[in-house]
Amino acid sequence: MYGYEISQHVKSLSEGKLILTEGALYPTLHKLESEGLVQTEKVFFGKRARKYYSLTTAGNKAVSNKLEEFQEFVLAMQLILFPKQAH
Amino acid sequence: MSAELNHQQVSFIESFIETKGLEYEPLQEEILDHICCMIETQMNQGVTFHQASKQVFDHFRKDELKELQDQTIQLLNQKKWTMKKITLLVFGLMLTVVTITWAINLDPPKVSPLGENYKITSGYGMRFHPILKKKKRHVGVDLKAPIGTPVLSTADGVIEKIEDSPNTYGKYIIIKHDDAYQTLYAQLSEIKVEVGQKVKVGETIGLSGNSGMSTAPHLHYEVIKDGKRVDPEQYFGP
Numbered sequence: 001m002y003g004y005e006i007s008q009h010v011k012s013l014s015e016g017k018l019i020l021t022e023g024a025l026y027p028t029l030h031k032l033e034s035e036g037l038v039q040t041e042k043v044f045f046g047k048r049a050r051k052y053y054s055l056t057t058a059g060n061k062a063v064s065n066k067l068e069e070f071q072e073f074v075l076a077m078q079l080i081l082f083p084k085q086a087h
Numbered sequence: 088m089s090a091e092l093n094h095q096q097v098s099f100i101e102s103f104i105e106t107k108g109l110e111y112e113p114l115q116e117e118i119l120d121h122i123c124c125m126i127e128t129q130m131n132q133g134v135t136f137h138q139a140s141k142q143v144f145d146h147f148r149k150d151e152l153k154e155l156q157d158q159t160i161q162l163l164n165q166k167k168w169t170m171k172k173i174t175l176l177v178f179g180l181m182l183t184v185v186t187i188t189w190a191i192n193l194d195p196p197k198v199s200p201l202g203e204n205y206k207i208t209s210g211y212g213m214r215f216h217p218i219l220k221k222k223k224r225h226v227g228v229d230l231k232a233p234i235g236t237p238v239l240s241t242a243d244g245v246i247e248k249i250e251d252s253p254n255t256y257g258k259y260i261i262i263k264h265d266d267a268y269q270t271l272y273a274q275l276s277e278i279k280v281e282v283g284q285k286v287k288v289g290e291t292i293g294l295s296g297n298s299g300m301s302t303a304p305h306l307h308y309e310v311i312k313d314g315k316r317v318d319p320e321q322y323f324g325p
Contacts, residue, residue, distance in 0.1 A: 003117055004124035022121060023151060026114060027159040034163050042116075047097045048123060049116040 002050050003029065029053060037062050090130035092123050096140075100126070103144055108153040111160060118152065194264045196241035196322040198288060199230070200272055200308050201295075206231040208305055211318040217302050226316035227271065227309035232295035234304045238272050240286040241310075241322065249282055256307065257298025262286060270319075271309040274301050 001009065006029075007020045032038045037059035041052045055063065092100070100122050109115055122143055129139035199205045209229035216223040232238075244264035251258045256273035260280065263269050276296025286292060297304040310319040 002120065004121045007121075022118065022147075023155045023158065026117060026121075026155060027162050030113070030159045031162040031165075046094060047101070048120050050120050051117055 001054075002052050006053070032059070090127045092127060092136070096126075096136055097123060100140065103140075104152060107147065108150070109156050111156045114156055114159055118155075194242045194244065195268050195312075196264065196270050196310055196319070197324055198239070198241050199323045200238050200241050200270070200306060201230050201232060201236060202239060202289075205323075207320070208303075211316075211320065218300055227273075227307050228319045229305045229307055232304060232306045234276050234294070234296050236295040236306070237291040238275060238293045238295055238306055240288055240290045240292050241270050241308075242268070242288050244268075244270075244286055246280045246282050246284045246286060246292070249278055249280070251298075253298070255300055257296065257301065258293070259307075260292055261311075262292070267313055269311040271307075271311065273307040273309075274298050274305060 003022075003025060007022075007025055010018050010020045029038065033040060033053075036056055038053045039056050039059075041054070043050045043052065097119070101119055104115060104118055104122070109118060125143045125146070126136065126139040129142065130136060134142075207228050208231045209225060211225055211228055213222055214225045215221070240262055242262075242264045244262040246260060247263040247269065248261040249259075250256070256271075258275040258278055259271060259273035260275065260278060261269055261271050272293065274296055275293040276298060277294040278292070279294070280286060280292045295304065295306045301307075308319050310317050310322050
């Protein structure tokens with residue numbers, strides 16, 4: 001996926017609720033690339049160059065770690081915000 | 088059929104990006120494609136290139152592209168920055184350790200040479216000398232002490248000097264504590280240490296007496312800081 005495609009994908013998946021701005025997207029992508037979590041492939045057409053991003057093996061691992069972390073966080077927040085009522 | 092910008096239109100967008108101060112090449116290419124895509128999406132919905140480009144250009148605030156570039160570069164440099172922070176931290180820690188070591192090595196006298204129960208019979212400063220019968224600066228303090236009272240080292244240190252001057256100090260000891268401080272104990276009856284011996288604070292170094300130019304049994308005590316006699320009472324503890 002390339003940058004614009006990612007932003008549109010996030011928008012459609014979240015039914016327009018999440019707008020990934022260029023200012024948030026590109027610095028992050030470049031950082032992830034420098035950390036070796038994503039790899040890029042450049043395709044030229046005319047004056048334009050399109051950079052396609054994909055996850056590396058390390059990136060895949062990082063995603064599952066982060067997902068787990070995030071799920072735990074959501075669970076913990078639920079426990080705090082909606083404590084189980086005593087019977 | 089989906090719209091695709093022609094060479095001229097792409098160049099037009101390229102020059103817009105350049106005027107916005109985006110100079111970092113890897114980003115330049117990407118933003119160019121991004122903006123082209125935005126315009127093409129609008130053109131697919133029937134908007135003209137002119138309208139679509141105007142709308143997209145308005146979408147980016149004045150310095151937005153420049154900020155995007157700065158943020159990217161900052162993020163990419165963050166590792167180096169973290170290293171700098173760690174280096175600074177290590178340096179700070181080392182400095183603290185050195186300071187603490189230095190402070191520990193500095194060992195000013197901190198107790199009275201007779202322990203907790205002492206009575207000053209003659210303080211530091213100008214006084215009328217009881218034997219010489221004239222005003223003289225008293226460079227130490229006199230503490231009331233029956234002959235044979237144990238005299239204690241007032242800080243950790245090394246015995247620097249042991250002497251007997253019958254006309255002045257009588258038997259006396261000088262202890263060197265650190266680079267700044269020395270203490271002197273005079274009018275002793277007995278000396279229990281030797282030159283070069285290490286002593287701890289509170290250790291008995293001798294017994295009080297009446298051995299020098301003295302009218303009554305007492306301990307004459309001096310604190311010497313950087314070679315100058317200072318008021319010992321400042322160093323008698325809290």
